[in-house]
Amino acid sequence: MTKQKNQRWLIVASLFVTVFLVFGGGFDSFPIFLAPLLHHFHWSRARTSTLESALLITAGVSAPVVGALLDRFEAKLVITLGALIAGLALLAASRVSSFAPMLIAYLVLGLGIGASTLLPVSLVISNWFESQRGLAMAVALSGTSLGGAVMALVANVASAHGGWRAGYVALGVPILVVAVPLTLFTIHTRPASHSAIIADGANSIAGLDIPQGLSTRTFWMICLAQFVSSNVVAGTHTHIAAHLVDIGYDTSVAVEVISATYVATSIGKVIMGLVADRLGGRASLAINFALIGCGVLLIFGVQHVALLILFIAVYGMAIGAPQVLIPMMLVESVGLKRFGSLAGLVGIFNTAGAALGPVATGRIFDLKGSYTMAFAGFAAMSVVGLFATLACKPLKGCVATSALPMEPVD
Numbered sequence: 001m002t003k004q005k006n007q008r009w010l011i012v013a014s015l016f017v018t019v020f021l022v023f024g025g026g027f028d029s030f031p032i033f034l035a036p037l038l039h040h041f042h043w044s045r046a047r048t049s050t051l052e053s054a055l056l057i058t059a060g061v062s063a064p065v066v067g068a069l070l071d072r073f074e075a076k077l078v079i080t081l082g083a084l085i086a087g088l089a090l091l092a093a094s095r096v097s098s099f100a101p102m103l104i105a106y107l108v109l110g111l112g113i114g115a116s117t118l119l120p121v122s123l124v125i126s127n128w129f130e131s132q133r134g135l136a137m138a139v140a141l142s143g144t145s146l147g148g149a150v151m152a153l154v155a156n157v158a159s160a161h162g163g164w165r166a167g168y169v170a171l172g173v174p175i176l177v178v179a180v181p182l183t184l185f186t187i188h189t190r191p192a193s194h195s196a197i198i199a200d201g202a203n204s205i206a207g208l209d210i211p212q213g214l215s216t217r218t219f220w221m222i223c224l225a226q227f228v229s230s231n232v233v234a235g236t237h238t239h240i241a242a243h244l245v246d247i248g249y250d251t252s253v254a255v256e257v258i259s260a261t262y263v264a265t266s267i268g269k270v271i272m273g274l275v276a277d278r279l280g281g282r283a284s285l286a287i288n289f290a291l292i293g294c295g296v297l298l299i300f301g302v303q304h305v306a307l308l309i310l311f312i313a314v315y316g317m318a319i320g321a322p323q324v325l326i327p328m329m330l331v332e333s334v335g336l337k338r339f340g341s342l343a344g345l346v347g348i349f350n351t352a353g354a355a356l357g358p359v360a361t362g363r364i365f366d367l368k369g370s371y372t373m374a375f376a377g378f379a380a381m382s383v384v385g386l387f388a389t390l391a392c393k394p395l396k397g398c399v400a401t402s403a404l405p406m407e408p409v410d
Contacts, residue, residue: 022113030052055109067347082114086175093105124187133276137327241257288322
């Protein structure tokens with residue numbers, strides 16, 4: 001392997017560690033703190049659950065800003081700052097004594113997660129890889145699910161020995177000690193780019209500018225696909241454990257199903273990343289939407305153990321792959337010239353879908369007394385996502401149909 005090949009896989013490893021610690025520790029650990037916070041502060045469940053909603057909203061709203069920063073500054077500066085913010089927010093959460101400071105800590109945590117995980121990882125990987133882009137993206141982003149499983153365990157063990165405050169410290173310190181220096185010294189936006197200001201370099205890269213991208217149908221179809229995938233995944237994943245308990249499974253079995261799903265999700269990202277390297281992001285995402293739809297339909301048969309196992313395999317392997325495939329499809333359709341800014345706008349639809357899915361599912365259950373209508377709706381939405389994906393065009397097609405003229409590329 002050449003020096004550049006070694007460097008790019010070192011970058012993948014660094015991004016994996018960062019996502020593992022920041023996303024896994026900052027986002028996926030919240031359920032571990034729910035019961036201790038309720039017991040300590042005597043807040044209502046609704047009020048306490050607002051903390052995770054605040055994190056999601058901040059991460060989503062900040063996405064366009066993060067994307068714009070990534071188009072102008074070295075990614076390592078943005079990622080390092082985001083990781084620093086996330087680590088400090090977790091340490092701040094360990095010291096609060098009332099709801100308002102905890103809410104602020106989670107708002108800041110969402111900002112840090114947004115600046116240091118999904119969007120910047122997609123940008124850096126896309127710039128460093130042409131071949132094996134899907135595999136590299138999958139390996140780096142598998143840190144979200146693997147980090148969620150491991151860091152939740154770390155928080156649980158620390159909380160059991162030192163209380164919930166120690167749990168937050170156990171999540172924040174590794175980010176500050178490991179992720180911050182690691183990204184600062186290993187990450188670069190693209191090969192041979194060592195300047196803090198990279199906007200001029202981006203002008204020589206093929207792709208659509210922001211107004212051009214916004215004028216294409218493909219961009220909005222990608223936004224629709226992103227909304228559908230996050231809506232379906234968040235809505236089903238949030239309520240599947242409750243559904244399993246409702247139909248007669250023990251709570252312990254429901255928890256084991258969630259854990260097994262996390263494992264399948266990590267495997268699915270790698271598999272679909274490899275598929276995308278052969279078939280491209282568009283075809284792979286269409287296949288993945290079909291798998292998500294089939295996985296959701298399998299929910300109706302999970303009272304049978306064999307179908308429950310099949311559900312874990314199909315649904316679990318499909319739900320995480322859009323994190324890999326949608327950025328790849330965005331690169332194929334709008335290029336890398338203003339990828340950060342355009343991906344940031346797509347991120348708004350990711351947050352909107354993730355925020356709406358669980359609430360809508362819960363509301364349907366409250367009205368109908370079952371999840372049947374919600375799950376059937378999610379299966380239908382997966383078909384919508386499939387057709388939205390197929391409606392997307394590659395970069396040449398987007399240039400040809402753009403309402404605005406394509407700037408010449410030097």
